[in-house]
Amino acid sequence: MTTTQPGIRHHRSEGPIDGKLLRTVCGLFVTGVTVITSGTGEQASGTTVNSFTSVSLDPSLVLFCLHKDSRMRQVVEETGAYAVNFLTGRQEQVAWAFAGRHTATLASVDHHLSATGVPVLSRAMAYLSCRLVNAFAGGDHTIFVGEVVELGVPCPDQDPLIFFRGSMGSLEEEQRGTHPIFDG
Template identity: 90%
Template structure:
């Protein structure tokens, strides 16, 4: 009688030119928060849902996010020279979807106020960072925006965050469902 050998799963591997769809699927296994980047003033003010956000440095206080080169928000950020990063709560999934597509919600349809840099901040966000644009770098089909944090706030810090995992959004306390890609404007 022979003992049954446990079968080992061979991980899927890709070498060489990596398919963009496969890269998106693999990167989708990295849990991220969901933000809405807001920028502009007056009629030009706009926002876009983005999950490509990270802190860069504490001294000086720098953060970055990425936008597709064809994003409607790209020119607004460049012209304004400032932006706000709004960290969404688990209850703000509808807000995230409203700002995710090309036909985005207007800032007038969401409670907001102006930051120290003059750009809109979503009043019901878990937290926000108001930033002065320091630099922009080309990164393939995206632009990487680096900003210095000049103001921050924690309006709803006691809420659960909205997260993005495997192509879907949800809060930490609920099971992730469906696959809906985040579009970055």
């Protein structure tokens, strides 16, 4: 049986699945919202992503994905390190500031340097500082795998910022309209 949006029940296709349909279905999976920071000096920057996951505890590996045309892809590759900053429910403005091609500068948010030399958002709920282990092509994205070399939980009593059905909000907040996250 094939149906179309918004009442998607089942969809079978002889060819590739439509990207918009896939985004709609994947939007039903609740994720956290992170800002990936990387680079040093004037090259230091950040971008908002929700494509983050842990991979392995031994060794401690995590991954995230960036669009192949992302302005941050080259920064992460050249720096060889990145930080994953888990945002609190009160940091939606920070998430929007780092979303898209033209984003906020790190000078506009409190930050400090991690063990890998990349910036960490000082008011994030938690962070992981990672050494880049590998990067893989994954369709129209690059998959970055990093080994965690430092971590911290500066704001442990905060609720996370979440992404669900195309919008961001805190766990206790009712989700608002749809605003896609752009991965820089």
